[in-house]
Amino acid sequence: MTQTDLLIVGAGPVGLFTVFEAGLLKLRCHLIDTLPQPGGQCREIYPKKPIYDIPGFPSILAGDLIDNLLEQIAPFKPGFTLGERAERIQKTADGQFLLTTNRGTEIQAPVIVIAGGLGCFEPRKPPIENLARFDDTGVEHIIKDP
Numbered sequence: 001m002t003q004t005d006l007l008i009v010g011a012g013p014v015g016l017f018t019v020f021e022a023g024l025l026k027l028r029c030h031l032i033d034t035l036p037q038p039g040g041q042c043r044e045i046y047p048k049k050p051i052y053d054i055p056g057f058p059s060i061l062a063g064d065l066i067d068n069l070l071e072q073i074a075p076f077k078p079g080f081t082l083g084e085r086a087e088r089i090q091k092t093a094d095g096q097f098l099l100t101t102n103r104g105t106e107i108q109a110p111v112i113v114i115a116g117g118l119g120c121f122e123p124r125k126p127p128i129e130n131l132a133r134f135d136d137t138g139v140e141h142i143i144k145d146p
């Protein structure tokens with residue numbers, strides 16, 4: 001079981017910058033995201049789209065923004081649990097929170113931040129019989145740039 005100071009559900013831009021702010025307060029962070037990589041909507045849906053409303057950047061590609069955020073938080077050495085969905089939160093006897101994922105991973109922290117954006121991203125899978133049989137066997141579901 002992983003123990004951390006601050007557990008963040010959602011590794012989108014909000015979750016990533018939370019690591020920076022918490023790091024300034026000397027809090028260790030662990031992020032969990034159902035996606036296989038950090039970056040939320042910016043990385044998963046539109047990494048090549050320019051965004052124009054980031055302070056200090058007249059224009060920046062969404063994917064580059066995520067790269068910058070990851071570089072910015074690297075000194076604080078956050079932990080990541082990726083490709084797993086946060087499913088259950090229980091209060092422990094000593095007043096902490098125990099979060100369990102859909103894969104049974106347990107992470108404990110006195111504080112949980114929910115930075116879940118619009119919710120879990122999950123692939124819309126094709127209607128193929130017994131598709132679940134191929135999960136975790138090398139089959140990847142991706143959104144492809146046109």
Ligand SMILES: Cc1cc2nc3c(=O)[nH]c(=O)nc-3n(C[C@H](O)[C@H](O)[C@H](O)COP(=O)(O)OP(=O)(O)OC[C@H]3O[C@@H](n4cnc5c(N)ncnc54)[C@H](O)[C@@H]3O)c2cc1C
Pocket residue numbers: 009010011012013014015032033034035039040041042045046050051052053084085086087115116117118119120121
């Ligand atoms: C096509 C498009 C273009 C956009 N263009 C712009 C723009 O130009 N400028 C702008 O400012 N904004 C833009 N946005 C909006 C912007 O992407 C969002 O406001 C931003 O991503 C929100 O960040 P977030 O970290 O709150 O949430 P998200 O980016 O949604 O990240 C949340 C993360 O939480 C994870 N999560 C949620 N629930 C769970 C759970 N139970 N367990 C594990 N993981 C979980 C999700 O998988 C996700 O990765 C655009 C959005 C889209 C779709």
